[in-house]
Amino acid sequence: xxxxxxxxxxTATEGxxxxxxxxxxxxxxxxxxxxxxxxxxxxxxxSYNVLDGLExxxxxxxxxxxxxxxxxxxxxxxxxxxxASYLCGVMDSNYQLIWGAGTKLIIKP
Amino acid sequence: xxxxxxAPTSQILAAGRRMTLRCTQDMRHNAMYWYRQDLGLGLRLxxxxxxxxxxxxxxxxxxxxxxxxxxxxxxxxxxxxxxSQTSVYFCASTPRASGGHNEQFFGPGTxxxxx
Numbered sequence: 001x002x003x004x005x006x007x008x009x010x011t012a013t014e015g016x017x018x019x020x021x022x023x024x025x026x027x028x029x030x031x032x033x034x035x036x037x038x039x040x041x042x043x044x045x046x047s048y049n050v051l052d053g054l055e056x057x058x059x060x061x062x063x064x065x066x067x068x069x070x071x072x073x074x075x076x077x078x079x080x081x082x083x084a085s086y087l088c089g090v091m092d093s094n095y096q097l098i099w100g101a102g103t104k105l106i107i108k109p
Numbered sequence: 110x111x112x113x114x115x116a117p118t119s120q121i122l123a124a125g126r127r128m129t130l131r132c133t134q135d136m137r138h139n140a141m142y143w144y145r146q147d148l149g150l151g152l153r154l155x156x157x158x159x160x161x162x163x164x165x166x167x168x169x170x171x172x173x174x175x176x177x178x179x180x181x182x183x184x185x186x187x188x189x190x191x192x193s194q195t196s197v198y199f200c201a202s203t204p205r206a207s208g209g210h211n212e213q214f215f216g217p218g219t220x221x222x223x224x
Contacts, residue, residue: 007148022191031209042215043137050209062132095207096167101151 002026003018006088008106011106012078020073020086020103028093034062034073037102043087047073077107083107112136115200115216122190122223130185132200140206141183142213143167143175145196152199158183159206167179190223197221 003025012018024032031050035043049055049064049071061074073086085102092098115135122128132141139160144152151219154167158177172194174186183202187194197220 004151008178019162031211042217044215048210056134057129089152091211096154096157097152097213099152101149 001092002092002098004088006086006100006103008101009104009106011108012032012075013085014078014080014107017076017079017106018078020075020088020105021090022071022100024069024071024088024090024098024100026090026092028097029066030074030091030093030095032071033089033091033097034060034061034071035089037085037087039084046086060071060079068108078107080107080109110214113200113202113214113216115198115219117219118217120222122187122221124190124192124223126190128187128190128221130187130198130200130221132183132185132216133181134183134200134202134214134216135181136202136204137180138202138204138214139180140203141177142201142203143173143183143185144199144201145194146195146199146218147167151173155185155198190221192223195221195223 006022034046038042047062054063059076087096087102088100116131142157143155156175158164161180200216
């Protein structure tokens with residue numbers, strides 16, 4: 001079967017760095033997405049990885065290792081507004097997105 | 110309209126009633142999707158449409174039906190609602206059905222409660 005695993009909840013301090021991990025087992029691989037979802041709102045796109053390595057976009061970076069079925073989202077200089085759920089999604093061989101359950105990130109002052 | 114919209118925003122429904130959730134996008138995207146999101150389970154695909162006139166079943170299609178008469182609209186119908194269909198429903202779209210960097214754009218969601 002297809003499976004995406006990510007921690008249920010993480011807590012971090014304002015101004016710090018946090019890494020949210022995602023491991024996956026899917027039928028084929030056509031890219032990995034990270035989305036941010038604030039409570040009561042729709043998911044919004046953060047990053048896309050299809051090749052191994054690190055993609056950096058401002059305070060957010062995303063890493064992929066296809067051989068290990070592993071990705072992480074790195075958030076630097078945390079701000080209170082970063083409190084949200086972070087969703088990992090893998091596009092399978094049929095170009096369908098398989099989603100993890102999401103990681104709720106709590107930022108404390 | 111800018112982007113993707115859904116209606117209603119929220120609804121309380123008696124079990125056994127029929128309900129249609131509406132989704133409209135003005136981005137001329139070919140592919141559209143319906144997900145439900147439940148606590149601890151993440152987003153699960155109900156139905157999808159790769160292009161107008163075609164639809165397909167996702168991971169959890171039972172009890173739901175869809176149609177895609179044109180590019181813009183993708184309604185989701187619950188023929189006879191049951192309490193297990195209480196969820197938040199998101200509609201999403203992408204420019205094309207396949208290909209690499211094909212991010213999905215999400216509507217604001219419909220919160221449905223079936224009593």
